[in-house]
Amino acid sequence: MKTIKWGVIGSGWIAHMFAKTNQTIDNSEIIAIADVSLEIAKAYQKEFSVPRAYGSPEEMLQDPEIDAVYVATPHCFHKEGIKLALEHGKHVLCVKPITLCTAELEEVMALAKQKGLLLMEAMWTRFKPEFQDARQKLLEGALGDIVLMEGHCSFITPYQPQGRMFNRKLGGGALMDVGVYVTSLADFFAGGDPVRIDAQAHFGETGVDQTTSILYQYENGCTAYLNASIESEERQDWTIVGTKGKIFIDNIWYSTSYDIKMHGGEWETRSFGGSVSTQKEHHDFMIRAFNQCVRDGKTDSDVIPIETTCRVMRCMDTIRERIGLQYDVSTK
Missing domain, CATH: 3.30.360.10 (Dihydrodipicolinate Reductase; domain 2)
Structure with a gap:
């Protein structure tokens, strides 16, 4: 079974919860963390044994090993993080609410469709x-x-x-x-x-x-x-x-x-x-459902389609x- 390799943007408590959960899932691995503070990213890296830490999402997203990105920033930064990840060819799981409004969401939906990538709100x-x-x-x-x-x-x-x-x-x-x-x-x-x-x-x-x-x-x-x-x-x-x-x-x-x-x-x-x-x-x-969507080459979730x-x-x-x-x- 293919191991899904994750990059995480943001290292607050929700990103910590994601890491703790991910550690219990087979064939799912966080390989990179990015935060606007490299010091904070390195603390997350140390706590969860993440191989690489970056001081900016742009730098992390250059990593060709990353399959998917978990966007765990405050609401107002979601659209920016989603767009960056999609533009770099990464599937995206974003904490709720996925954006601040419909206009923002429609913008990133169109980009995900154009790139043929999975975009899903983390409505667990x-x-x-x-x-x-x-x-x-x-x-x-x-x-x-x-x-x-x-x-x-x-x-x-x-x-x-x-x-x-x-x-x-x-x-x-x-x-x-x-x-x-x-x-x-x-x-x-x-x-x-x-x-x-x-x-x-x-x-x-x-x-x-x-x-x-x-x-x-x-x-x-x-x-x-x-x-x-x-x-x-x-x-x-x-x-x-x-x-x-x-x-x-x-x-x-x-x-x-x-x-x-x-x-x-x-x-x-x-x-x-x-x-x-x-x-x-x-x-x-x-997380298991998202990983399986990536493995199956799906660009939408059956449980929570992006149109929903x-x-x-x-x-x-x-x-x-x-x-x-x-x-x-x-x-x-």
Whole structure:
């Protein structure tokens, strides 16, 4: 089996999680790390025994051994990193959200198509077995007609005005950081665009949304209530209510099971692999799937096609418009 050799752009905590997961996967190896600080890149290199460290992505991308690049920079630098990697002939897996807006995404999508390369958003929740199984239940009609979905993704973030989460220049705020999880899962389970989007937000002193609440309405009558917050008590769960039953997934970041209850029946739990204390194990499914796409010569993912990612991004553009969220960078 071909070993997929990775280069990583950015060496923050998400890049550390990627490295820890990658160490547990056969035939997948990080061979290079690039950061704007060579000193920080060398620290990552030492911690994870990465053969080469670079002080710029451009320098790293000259490496002919690299098959794929993991872009792990703040949101506002994603488009730049993706473009550089694609221009150098590398497949790309980019942390969520893949870009700041649809216009940016369409630009890199066109480049990936032109180059015949795989471009995928690292929306790892879609690859989790319990979410895959729950979606199959919906497709089979087990819950009947879906009338309501409710998703929450929130936690309290220490207030740092210049930090990534609260900085408009870095694309901060609840919508882009955690709202992308609930909007992507709504798309995953609904399988299409809502016909109406309403949203409200609470803005903090730095001008980013610290809490955003979203209401979707679908053509089939289903309503989805989604909440994202970086200022409220931790909550990550997902509920789907149908005419025949309902599904509940607790703690979507760390879950390995879901509960299902048919009308008039008792709750039952469907488990998929024991307890998990970190997200590391869940990223495993996504990385393995991406690697296999590269080996098979695929230029798109079956689990999260790039057009699907674009569909979600269009919804997020509408939400930004509804709440009046603007960044100190272009999102046109």
